[in-house]
Amino acid sequence: MPSDAAPPASFRGLSEADARARLNTDGYNELPRGSRRTPLRIVLEVLREPMLALLLGGGAIYLVLGDLQDAVILLAFASMSVLITVVQEARTERVLEALRDLTSPRALVIRDGERKRIAGREVVRGDLVVLAEGDRVPADAALIDSHDLRTDESLLTGESIPVRKVARTDDAQAAGLRPGGDDLPVVFSGSLVVSGTAIGEVTAVGALSEIGKIGQSLTTLELEPPR
The missing domain is CATH 2.70.150.10 (Calcium-transporting ATPase, cytoplasmic transduction domain A)
Known part of the structure; x- marks a missing residue:
């Protein structure tokens, strides 16, 4: 030392x-500290995605029409999309915390x-x-x-x-x-x-530091739900 x-x-x-x-x-x-998002908040943000809303809407329509098989397929894809996106967003949150801890x-x-x-x-x-x-x-x-x-x-x-x-x-x-x-x-x-x-x-x-720029890019990264 x-x-x-x-x-x-x-x-x-x-x-x-x-x-x-x-x-x-x-x-x-x-590094700037934004409000930490809970898993519930991430799920609610994902549910506002147009593509996901389309899948959920399609699944609901098939249920109303009595086509259970197609409804289950669409809802399964929608659920998988939500799960993958939530996992990715949670990882991003952990990376940001790790960067802050390394200062x-x-x-x-x-x-x-x-x-x-x-x-x-x-x-x-x-x-x-x-x-x-x-x-x-x-x-x-x-x-x-x-x-x-x-x-x-x-x-x-x-x-x-x-x-x-x-x-x-x-x-x-x-x-x-x-x-x-x-x-x-x-x-x-x-x-x-x-x-x-x-x-x-x-x-x-x-x-403004190099590690700060990495953190900034992660906070502005928008993950698209899988298609």
């Missing part, structure tokens, strides 16, 4: 006043020239975060100092092999980079430091 000793003089970080101002402006470093609970930052531990949700843009082996990266950051740093980005890329990181040589070098590949001067929220040490300047927090 990194030491809490004073950092080099060139790494002063934000002042506490600046950090509070940015926290008020940008909000907490966490770093604590972070070591440099503020006013001193290292201090804060809640991961209080990390803001411009903070200098200190990383060492075993740390969960609390936010997307451009590396301003790096020593043999390797991170596991499998959560973001699916690749289990750790990737090597290097310090940036200029501000523009770290702009617009995405997870994956060696020798990038950036680290990403939710990734795990497997070796080395580094100091990074936070560039994105919460929903």
Whole structure:
């Protein structure tokens, strides 16, 4: 774990006043939490789908006409459609919760020239975060100092092999980079430091981080009932 000793003089970080101002402006470093949907709510939402309503209506008509076999077939397809969609939606809810749980609970930052531990949700843009082996990266950051740093980005890329990181040589070098590949001067929220040490300047927090964008895409994903 990194030491809490004073950092080099060139790494002063934000002042506490600046950090509070940015926290008020940008909000907490966490994925947005919508209202958690219960299985009943998911079922009610699925039942409003036009295709499902058509199947249920067709089954009801066959029942009225006395055609039990066709009615059972249509209602069975409708029930299967509801079940599959509910399972898919429930899995999406669990994935979102897992992403939130992977955000770093604590972070070591440099503020006013001193290292201090804060809640991961209080990390803001411009903070200098200190990383060492075993740390969960609390936010997307451009590396301003790096020593043999390797991170596991499998959560973001699916690749289990750790990737090597290097310090940036200029501000523009770290702009617009995405997870994956060696020798990038950036680290990403939710990734795990497997070796080395580094100091990074936070560039994105919460929903604007790469893991936040994944969470946002999952919340807007609309699953169509199977046909």
